[in-house]
Amino acid sequence: MFISPMLLETAPGPFSHSNFIYEPKVDGHRLIYSQQAGVVRLYTRHNNDCSRQYPELLIPFDDDIILDGEVACTDPSTGLNDFEAVMSRFSTRQHSKVQQLIKTLPATFAIFDILQYKGQDLRKLPLMERKAILHSLNFPSRSFGVVPHIEGAGEALYEQIEAMGMEGVVGKRKDSVYVSRRSKDWMKVINWSYADVYITGYRKAEFGWLVAVPDTLGKLRPVGIIEHGPSSKHKQAFRGVCQQLVTGHDKDYVYLEPKIQARVKMRNWTKSGLLRIPVFMEFII
Structure with missing residues (x-):
């Protein structure tokens, strides 16, 4: 089952607000992880099935679930996300080549939201309640992880992101519900x-x-x-x-x-x- 993702508006610059949490912006591509009746499918933000490109992410959770996040690869020399490596993974369809890339360019799923769990639609819950559920999960392998966040200090996080040469920061309103459209409740600040x-x-x-x-x-x-x-x-x-x-x-x-x-x-x-x-x-x- 595919759910069209919530999209980011662009903030004019770094900002801090007590009603917001802030996350590092992961430099990969959007991924909806959907497990229904124990079967896992992976989708891009445009509803393209990309399950065969990332076999290491087809591991089921303990119950049916729909997660939102980014698939990313890490450059071993810098420790930073490598967008070109992710695009290499995404564009490779041939099974033997995919199997090679699992070893040389392993993909990770950086999760920042949970939309369904155990048959319950969670999208109308406030973001912080969804985050609490997300943090309570047992992940099926080391290829899965939760994107960290801090509360209120968006400008301080942006300074760190800028110094490290990372892509940017995302600010999200703590009480935001999940909507399948672009929303000012979620704002991105790109480190250009x-x-x-x-x-x-x-x-x-x-x-x-x-x-x-x-x-x-x-x-x-x-x-x-x-x-x-x-x-x-x-x-x-x-x-x-x-x-x-x-x-x-x-x-x-x-x-x-x-x-x-x-x-x-x-x-x-x-x-x-x-x-x-x-x-x-x-x-x-």
């Missing part, structure tokens, strides 16, 4: 990284600006595509300038002299040196 880039082209079809940064020799290397952030005024200003800078084109892209510079925020740099989810902030003049 920043970079200055050159716009080297644009996509002909849907919106996208190609961007690059100088390498150690000063030569520009591509680092991804900006798809989010610019306002209609930013796009209009870009269109007014870019036609003078065209150097060529192909089926999908128009290429430009690297004269336009922009600042972006992003989740982090990927291991292959690309921007992860870059968001345009401003032009650099």
Whole structure:
């Protein structure tokens, strides 16, 4: 049984409030763990069955249950969540390769909510009552754990998260019921990284600006595509300038002299040196 998850609104910045608890934001992908009549199925937030990708999480609890959390992998060199490792697990379907990855990139289920247990729907209970039930469970293996939380001190937690290079903080209202939609009762604060880039082209079809940064020799290397952030005024200003800078084109892209510079925020740099989810902030003049 799948339950559509409760989604986060974005807070303008770190905040503290006595009516909220705060959790580290786990850098993985959302997972609904559903055990019905003793049979376990795993679902993404979009109701895609991903049970065969994570066989180490198909272990049943002592009774039927539905849990909400994130599936994550840990980088052994840093001890931090490794998003690219999780995506590698998620994209692998072949049984023999999955069995290898269980050993080299083991998945863990970081649980932060319980939605059903022993046939009871718990979603209308206040969050702190659901947390108490969650903390009382016996977990079936070491692949399962509860995301820790603190009360009230959101800004202090964010400072620690920022210093450790983790993804961010989630603030949740203590009395919040569980709703299958986006809600201001749950707020995320992302620990963004920043970079200055050159716009080297644009996509002909849907919106996208190609961007690059100088390498150690000063030569520009591509680092991804900006798809989010610019306002209609930013796009209009870009269109007014870019036609003078065209150097060529192909089926999908128009290429430009690297004269336009922009600042972006992003989740982090990927291991292959690309921007992860870059968001345009401003032009650099």
